[in-house]
Amino acid sequence: MNSTLAKGHWSPATGHPMVPQPAVITHVQPEAHGVMTYTLGFRDPAVGEAYRFHPGQFNMLYLPGIGEAAISISSDPAEPAALRHTVRIAGNVTQAISRMEAGGVIGVRGPYGNSWPVDRAVGNDLIIVAGGIGLAPLRPVIYHVLRHRADYGKVTILNGARLPADLLYPQEYDDWRSHDIEVVVTVDRADETWKGRVGVVPILFYALRPDPKRTTVFTCGPEIMMHFVVYEALARRVPKDRIYLSLERNMKCAVAFCGRCQYGPTFLCKDGPVLSYDRIEPFFTVEEF
Amino acid sequence: MEPRSLAEVLRSAQLFWGLEPQHLEKLAAIASEVTWTEGQVIFREGEADDRLYLVVEGLVALEMYIPNRGRATILTAGPHEVFGWSAAVPVVGKKTASARSLQRTRAIAIDAGALCAACEQDHHLGYYVYRTLADVIASRLTATRLQLLDVYAVGKGE
Numbered sequence: 001m002n003s004t005l006a007k008g009h010w011s012p013a014t015g016h017p018m019v020p021q022p023a024v025i026t027h028v029q030p031e032a033h034g035v036m037t038y039t040l041g042f043r044d045p046a047v048g049e050a051y052r053f054h055p056g057q058f059n060m061l062y063l064p065g066i067g068e069a070a071i072s073i074s075s076d077p078a079e080p081a082a083l084r085h086t087v088r089i090a091g092n093v094t095q096a097i098s099r100m101e102a103g104g105v106i107g108v109r110g111p112y113g114n115s116w117p118v119d120r121a122v123g124n125d126l127i128i129v130a131g132g133i134g135l136a137p138l139r140p141v142i143y144h145v146l147r148h149r150a151d152y153g154k155v156t157i158l159n160g161a162r163l164p165a166d167l168l169y170p171q172e173y174d175d176w177r178s179h180d181i182e183v184v185v186t187v188d189r190a191d192e193t194w195k196g197r198v199g200v201v202p203i204l205f206y207a208l209r210p211d212p213k214r215t216t217v218f219t220c221g222p223e224i225m226m227h228f229v230v231y232e233a234l235a236r237r238v239p240k241d242r243i244y245l246s247l248e249r250n251m252k253c254a255v256a257f258c259g260r261c262q263y264g265p266t267f268l269c270k271d272g273p274v275l276s277y278d279r280i281e282p283f284f285t286v287e288e289f
Numbered sequence: 290m291e292p293r294s295l296a297e298v299l300r301s302a303q304l305f306w307g308l309e310p311q312h313l314e315k316l317a318a319i320a321s322e323v324t325w326t327e328g329q330v331i332f333r334e335g336e337a338d339d340r341l342y343l344v345v346e347g348l349v350a351l352e353m354y355i356p357n358r359g360r361a362t363i364l365t366a367g368p369h370e371v372f373g374w375s376a377a378v379p380v381v382g383k384k385t386a387s388a389r390s391l392q393r394t395r396a397i398a399i400d401a402g403a404l405c406a407a408c409e410q411d412h413h414l415g416y417y418v419y420r421t422l423a424d425v426i427a428s429r430l431t432a433t434r435l436q437l438l439d440v441y442a443v444g445k446g447e
């Protein structure tokens with residue numbers, strides 16, 4: 001059986017880069033309106049055993065007759081057998097996935113893409129900034145930090161959603177906090193029953209005083225939100241090469257072949273989706289790029 | 290809180306980092322400490338409240354009343370953030386939103402009339418204070434734009 005480890009986009013753990021491996025849905029966890037987390041187990045035990053991923057990587061999830069979508073892996077890299085994906089309904093594929101239940105079979109190929117540079121950030125303070133479904137690709141980073149807490153300094157998670165009911169993984173925040181991680185949450189809209197913060201994610205920076213010499217920022221969310229996250233981080237003198245963004249543009253082949261995900265000189269499926277701001281600055285604010 | 294320690298609290302707020310010590314003292318002289326218990330109304334929209342506030346700890350909701358829909362929180366202000374800025378902008382003069390403490394909250398209140406007078410007398414202080422307020426208002430504007438864009442809507446930006 002194909003049982004290569006994750007060495008890169010050409011040799012995904014699931015074998016031939018273009019051939020999906022069947023995986024069974026073992027659990028479905030509703031997260032928010034239109035968002036669910038699916039736990040998958042490969043049908044072929046050899047594939048399951050060989051499968052490894054790094055925080056920030058994604059799989060192509062395939063439904064025969066419908067299509068494929070790039071979906072980040074949202075689970076703990078140290079437990080690759082319990083592979084989880086948090087899916088928000090956007091179009092055909094995600095809509096079809098949302099109708100599936102435990103026992104259903106999905107095609108999986110991957111993992112693809114690069115990863116959040118958790119090793120480069122060792123010894124640094126971390127600011128993890130997520131908006132909406134953007135927390136999904138960052139959750140593996142959080143799990144990694146929980147397992148290697150002593151490797152990092154101050155860790156702050158700034159997390160935002162549209163409504164309180166849209167916040168992802170709220171049941172885990174207390175556990176994260178118990179590991180000396182500051183979790184600050186905000187929503188764009190709320191009624192008077194909500195006792196937390198209201199306002200967009202970037203304004204959570206106002207209360208932070210990062211030490212620019214030892215701070216790394218990881219952010220994922222709507223691109224317009226990330227623009228302002230970068231702006232706030234730069235205003236606090238965090239170096240451009242220490243601000244990492246996950247650029248989740250549309251993808252097709254995921255193996256640097258079709259060009260669908262090209263972003264300036266990079267193919268986001270291979271060189272990304274995680275890129276440091278100094279690499280993308282020339283294109284990041286260009287309209288319609 | 291003594292004026293000296295008020296000056297220290299003011300200095301510790303990001304907003305006033307660049308302020309000269311003598312200017313901090315001037316601000317401290319027209320400032321006082323206030324605390325609110327959870328759920329207390331601090332001021333109401335339309336009132337001619339004459340103070341602006343810098344949150345030290347806690348959380349304050351800025352709310353607007355929408356007829357037939359009730360109160361909606363438009364923004365919250367936490368530590369290091371200013372609210373009630375309209376008191377220091379003469380052309381506005383009235384509170385543009387209501388404020389309510391969501392937790393036990395400690396803040397520094399600055400008398401807006403005395404602040405305007407101090408800025409008139411000392412234009413260096415005035416320049417700094419109003420530049421700082423311009424920053425606060427500009428970031429509110431940017432944040433409000435982002436809120437209006439509804440950036441989490443599917444297919445519109447993620």
Ligand SMILES: Cc1cc2nc3c(=O)[nH]c(=O)nc-3n(C[C@H](O)[C@H](O)[C@H](O)COP(=O)(O)OP(=O)(O)OC[C@H]3O[C@@H](n4cnc5c(N)ncnc54)[C@H](O)[C@@H]3O)c2cc1C
Binds near residue numbers: 093248443
């Ligand atoms: C690396 C990567 C990781 C991703 N991780 C996740 C994840 O963890 N969970 C999740 O729910 N989604 C994730 N996505 C987004 C997901 O791949 C898309 O929403 C995908 O198009 C869904 O397929 P679909 O057939 O359901 O919708 P489609 O029919 O392809 O699209 C529906 C609508 O969404 C728009 N759209 C689709 N993809 C994008 C995009 N990337 N950027 C902006 N607009 C888009 C389309 O223009 C269209 O309006 C990720 C994307 C990438 C590239």
Ligand code: FES
Binds near residue numbers: 257259260269270
């Ligand atoms: S998705 Fe085909 S080149 Fe990246």
